Amino acid sequence: MANLAEPSSSLSFTSSSNLSNGSSVYTAPPPAPAAEAGASLEVVSLGKLSSNLERLLADSEFDYSDAEIVVEGAPVGVHRCILAARSRFFLDLFSRDGGRCRPEGGKPRYQMSELVPCGRVGREAFMNFLSYIYTGKLKPAPPEVSVCVDPMCAHDACWPAVNFVVELMNASSVFQIPEMVSLLQRRLLNFVEKAFVEDVIPILLVAFHSQLSQLLSHCMKRVARSDLDNISLQKELPQEVAEEIKLIRHKAQTDEPNSLTVDPVLEKRIRRIHRALDSDDVELVKLLLSESDTTLDDANALHYAAAYCDSKVVAELLEMGSANVNLRNNRGYTPLHVAAMRKEPAVIVSLLTKGASASETTADGQNAAMICRRLTRAKDYNTNTQQGQESNKDRICIDILEREMRRNPMAGEDSVTSPLLGDNLHMKLLYLENRVAFARLFFPTEAKVAMEIAQAETTSEFMGLLASRNSSNLREVDLNETPIMQNKRLRSRVDALVKTVELGRRFFPHCSQVLDKFLEEDLPDLLYLQKGTPDEQKIKKMRYCELKEDVRKAFKKDKADSARSWLSSSSSSSSPKGHTRHSKSVR
Structure with a gap:
């Protein structure tokens, strides 16, 4: 059934052999009608069996799984009898202790990261692998995980395309499905010469861990011919592989009298x-x-x-x-x-x-x-x-x-504080604390980036929403702290938060617009959703829902602006496709 995955393995039920002997030609007689009908019936039966087994994966109505494998934090239901029958790895795994059950009892549960410790297998790759195990057919790679977002790319050897096949190889090798390993090895061999040299590294690693000597040798020769530096080799490859590549390079350099020497x-x-x-x-x-x-x-x-x-x-x-x-x-x-x-x-x-x-x-x-x-x-x-x-x-x-x-580099940055704040240091600090607090609430990743660069997290911890309700914390007296020292401490905090907001305006403009509108129009009311008449509370809750929609639209605007910028830059210039791509190499 596994052979159905390969086009070359399709069954043929008619054959002919031609023997030339002068002018006479002998043609073998066609198979008997009964034999042909029997073979066709067998193909139909196998096809139905394959489709029915696939329903166990694709149709929630047929959820009779008796174990789970957690991939990327989400469980995937599997049938131990099928996996054990197809894979010696799973037969040994299931026969040992029955799996790791949930605390409250239930299906045995396994972690993909523990089953495949030397490589990653994503959810889409694992579902593709299961489809092959259940049906004997290898499905095409899902586009969402096998193509990049460069509209100029042919997607025949970009990183997502390579990575998806590498993940499939990790699964098929560890779970001991030799016919799938052979099929995927041929695909990876086709990638080696077309892909950027940095994308050959994960192919090389999976070949090393899977002990695929032909693929490993091909990858090492490709890397040795490239300009990938020795530092990258030492950081990203097993020591024995890196040394072998260096040896290949050394032999090549001895044949070149003008090779450069290193101090x-x-x-x-x-x-x-x-x-x-x-x-x-x-x-x-x-x-x-x-x-x-x-x-x-x-x-x-x-x-x-x-x-x-x-x-x-x-x-x-x-x-x-x-x-x-x-x-x-x-x-x-x-x-x-x-x-x-x-x-x-x-x-x-x-x-x-x-x-x-x-x-x-x-x-x-x-x-x-x-x-x-x-x-x-x-x-x-x-x-x-x-x-x-x-x-x-x-x-x-x-x-x-x-x-x-x-961005126009000559344009000045917008003011980061409300004009009503003036030079009042405590009011300015209150405004900035609340602004950054809400940024962390609405846009956590973007706020974290801005705060790291501005080193806002290294100053005294801000009070955020608590400070807006009780500002006495900002004026707490430390008997060992002089007024000058206190002012210096507060000023340092203000400077860090100002830089955080400036970075937000520069790199996350739509997010910043949402925060501007919220702080100027809604902050006083929304802090007290439970106060006021029932009608007033209803209006506040409606405005809160509108704010959530503003946050969603900010992301949508960022996406649209990026798409327009990319299309305009792509139409005005073409990027030639080469065999060297930007990597972690440093020499």
């Missing part, structure tokens, strides 16, 4: 700087720089931090002021290009606020926003975010970069 002293100093960054020790980085004539740019420290370090480390490096934020490494990538591949909003915002250019392109004509789009699945970009829920980071990165490209 061993400089290389040693750079390794020390990178190790200090791995330890989040920026003070040690400063010490290493002071003891030698090596600079941050010599070590491509910003590139390295943008790829592998915490966002706070990136911010601290930028505060040193000695690194070129638009420096290109040996592969022609700026730190922003590297950060775009990592898709961490806080790192991207830190670079942009220090002058990183969002319009800089790589050798193959891609800017940072294009890089993010090539690495973002349609599912992640198009998923609607509900009020108060975490936004998808991939989507936020794209929006930030595209807004930065649209």
Whole structure:
């Protein structure tokens, strides 16, 4: 039944053999009608069996599952008898202890992360895998998880397309379905030469863990021919694989008399700087720089931090002021290009606020926003975010970069405080505290990014809504604190919150408009929903529902603006497709 998954395995019930012997040709007689009818009946029976088994997965009316596998936080019902019959892995698993039951009793439950520890298997990939197990047919990849959001991409070898097949391979290899492994290995071999070299890395890893020697050898040769740096190899690959790739490169370089030599002293100093960054020790980085004539740019420290370090480390490096934020490494990538591949909003915002250019392109004509789009699945970009829920980071990165490209750098920032506040420090602080508190409530991911870059969380904890009801907390007297010290402390807090709001206006304009309207028109009333006459409470609740709709529309506007910006930039310029893409590489 598994062979039905491959077009080449379709059954044929007529055959002919031609033998040439001078002018005479012999043709085999056709099969007997009875035999042909029997074979056709067998195919029909297998087809019906396959369709009926598929209903166990697709039709909730046939939910007779007796176990669950939790994938991406949600349980998927499975039938142990089918899995055990098709897979030796599941036969051994189910025969050991019956699974891990819920505390209140019920179906045995397993965690996908524990079943497949050396790789990821997403929900869509697992459902595709189950479909093959139940029906013997491999369904096409769902577009929402196998295509990126770059309209110029052919989607034949972009990251989502590669990643989906890698996840399927993780499942089929670990769960011991050899015919599926063979089918997927052929698909991955086709990806190796077409995909960007960074996307070959996950293929290489799954080949290594699955012990697929042919695929592994092909991937190593592809990586060895590329310009992927040794630092990336050491950070992202098993040591034995990285050493083998270096050996292949070394053999190739011995055949080239003009190959470049590396200064061993400089290389040693750079390794020390990178190790200090791995330890989040920026003070040690400063010490290493002071003891030698090596600079941050010599070590491509910003590139390295943008790829592998915490966002706070990136911010601290930028505060040193000695690194070129638009420096290109040996592969022609700026730190922003590297950060775009990592898709961490806080790192991207830190670079942009220090002058990183969002319009800089790589050798193959891609800017940072294009890089993010090539690495973002349609599912992640198009998923609607509900009020108060975490936004998808991939989507936020794209929006930030595209807004930065649209932004007029000469335009001044809007005022971050109400004109009624004047110079009253306590009133200004109250306003900012409440504004940031509501930003965290309505737009948690966006507010977190802005607060991290502004370092608002490192100052004294704000009171938010509590402060609006009882402002005495702002005036509490510390006998050991002089008026000058108190004013300095409050001013430091105000400065951090002002920067938070400025970043919000710059990178999340529609979210900021919702907060402006709320704070100016609705804050006093909505804080006391339970007070007033029944009619007044009804009106307040209606306005609260309208506010929720305003929040939803803010996300919709951000999405529409990004789409218009992308289409206009795509129509005005074409981006050639190459075989090198922006990666975490730093040399």
